[in-house]
Amino acid sequence: MSRAGKRSGLLFILVALVALCVLADSAISQNSQTTPAEGMQERVQRFREGRGRMSPEDMRARMMERMRDVLGFEEEEWELVLPFVEKVGELNQQLNPRRRSMRGRGGSEGRPQGDRSQEERPDGDVMREAADALREVVEKEDASxxxxxxxxxxxxxxxxxxxSELAVAQRELKEVLxxxxxxxMVMFGMLK
Structure with a gap:
């Protein structure tokens, strides 16, 4: 068989396979009762019902577990490194008070994050307090x-x-890695 004949034969087989796939897909679509949009709505509903929802603590634990696995630490080693990682993470969060909430700008009851009362704030959240004070003075019409x-x-x-505290904490973390x-850790955003 000539080279041109082989090509046309392969082309015919390829076209036949594509046609078969299209026909099979349309047959499967006709048999299923849901459209793609309905399928998406069903997945969203399952998520809202709690399947797939994680608490911030669960999300943090999963992130730390993934980090430990990627870094290749055994459980015992990770227990020694974890305080350094947590310190860097805590200071990073303090520097970025707007990123803290997993819920976006709204607070736990739909209030803006800056409207949390003093009692609800975690201890040592001085950056949040400074940011709130700055926002308040900027919004104040008669501020001098x-x-x-x-x-x-x-x-x-x-x-x-x-x-400066973050720089020290990052240096200490680097020393154990x-x-x-x-x-x-640079790729995780924990180090510069």
């Missing part, structure tokens, strides 16, 4: 430039303090 400047300086000083693990 001197008042805004004072709050802005406090915000910057607070941020600089937390950034291999070079490969350090690179992986």
């Amino acid at each position: 430039p001197a008042e805004i400047q004072a709050v802005l300086e406090h915000y910057r000083e607070t941020r600089a303090l937390i950034e 291999t070079v490969k693990q350090e690179a992986q």
Whole structure:
């Protein structure tokens, strides 16, 4: 058989397979009672009913477990490294108060995150307090430039303090990691 004959034979087989796949897909679609949109609605409903929903604690635990697995630590080793990882994570969260909520901008009862009362705030959340004070003074219609400047300086000083603590915590974390693990922690966003 010539080369052109082989090509046309292969082309015919390929076209026949594609046609067969299209026919099989349409037959399966006709047999199923749900459209793709209905299938998506069903998956969303299952998620809303709690299947697939995780608490923030479960999500954090899963993230830490994944991190441990990727870094290649045994359970005993991870217990020694975990305090360093948690310290860096905590300081990163303090520097980014808007990223804290898994629910976006809304709080636990639909309030903006900045409206949490003093009693609801975790201890040591000075960055959040400084950010709230800055937002409040900026939104205040009769705030003087001197008042805004004072709050802005406090915000910057607070941020600089937390950034210096983060730099120390990141250095300490690097000391207990291999070079490969350090690179992986950079990819996780825990190190710079």
